[in-house]
Amino acid sequence: MSVDHRAVDQSWLADLRASLADDFAAQTARLRELTELNADTGDPSEAHNQSALLLATRRNIEQITGALSRISEGTYGACQKCRQNIPAERLEVLPHARFCVPCQEKHNK
Template identity: 40%
Template sequence: MSLDLPRTEPRSANPAADEVRQRLEHARSTRLAQLKALDETGQSPEDHLMSTQKDAIKRVLAEIDDAFARVDGGTYGTCLGCSKAVPPERLEILPHTRYCVACQRRAA
């Protein structure tokens, strides 16, 4: 799949899922803009900091794609560590998160 194409699906009968998809698409487009800006800086490809930033952005893009799959599969918002609901506040701030705060700390 091309990174430039939006992932937003057609509107569904589930407004909550539509809102989640909208937040994920915003996070995705923001990361794509950051990646494009890094590519346009003209820095040397050997620049370790730039390479590290690009890798981090690409990891987040993969996490966002995984979150889209969880929305489609009906498991979005469930912690992959403890299977409890991830607090809505956390999902609002970090819509692609896979873990609640406690499980994220353990995974880190």
């Protein structure tokens, strides 16, 4: 089963938008907290961990923002490479997915 991005159930899309907005708020709060805690402890491993957490949080925010933009534009659920519908199962697991699995595999190479 795949999602036809042109005929997506509007209540499902509204629920997804609300869930992504909640995730965005949580990630933004996490980024603010990580930024405020960015005190230099002198421990290189702690600095590395802090840097990795900041990078991951920023990446999450970018992915969520992208998904919200695609919902607003009416392109959510369409692969950005081949324009085919992304399977609903993939979107349920990875709501910010931009590519179908075959295109994602090519993109990662």
